[in-house]
Amino acid sequence: MRPTDNRPLPASTATDRIQRLRHLSVVALFIALAAGVAEMIAHLWEAEDLSGEGPAILLRLGIYAVVAGLVLAFARGHRWAAVVLIVGLGVVGMASLIAEPLTWLFTDSDIGSLLATADASITLIILIRIVHIAAVVVAVPLMIRILAITRRVR
Numbered sequence: 001m002r003p004t005d006n007r008p009l010p011a012s013t014a015t016d017r018i019q020r021l022r023h024l025s026v027v028a029l030f031i032a033l034a035a036g037v038a039e040m041i042a043h044l045w046e047a048e049d050l051s052g053e054g055p056a057i058l059l060r061l062g063i064y065a066v067v068a069g070l071v072l073a074f075a076r077g078h079r080w081a082a083v084v085l086i087v088g089l090g091v092v093g094m095a096s097l098i099a100e101p102l103t104w105l106f107t108d109s110d111i112g113s114l115l116a117t118a119d120a121s122i123t124l125i126i127l128i129r130i131v132h133i134a135a136v137v138v139a140v141p142l143m144i145r146i147l148a149i150t151r152r153v154r
Helices: 011-046 054-075 079-107 111-117 120-153
Strands: none
Touching (some): 011 054, 011 079, 054 079
16 A cells, blocks of 8 residues: 555554554654753753752753653553644754754854864763654654554544
8 A cells, every 4th residue: 555545544454553653653752751861961960060950950850751741641542642742842842952053063163173172971962962863853753654544544
């Protein structure tokens, strides 16, 4: 069956496909969530004084808790959770992940200098950010595909 075919899928085939795609998407979403937490910790690890960071840490932890709840709702089959995750992580979250590197690239694009002077913590943060972005890039299209399939099965 061609992907552009709009005929409804047999329920058993669609259900199996949805379960596989949902599982992969949930794994990718939890990887993204773990990467977000790891990056927050890596940034805090560098800080000299954490006394003023309490509200920002609580805000981030609250966001991570909401995202975890949405991922669990999506894992249980709630379509609305997929829509919220697609918009929240795929648009707003991705924008926040790429804004800082793009700003740096357009203002001081000497990548060689950055890499030459990067210490272990900067390297770790860059690697975590790459994993975070990759996980979101995997999860969002999978969720979109699931929404398309479940729309056709109805």
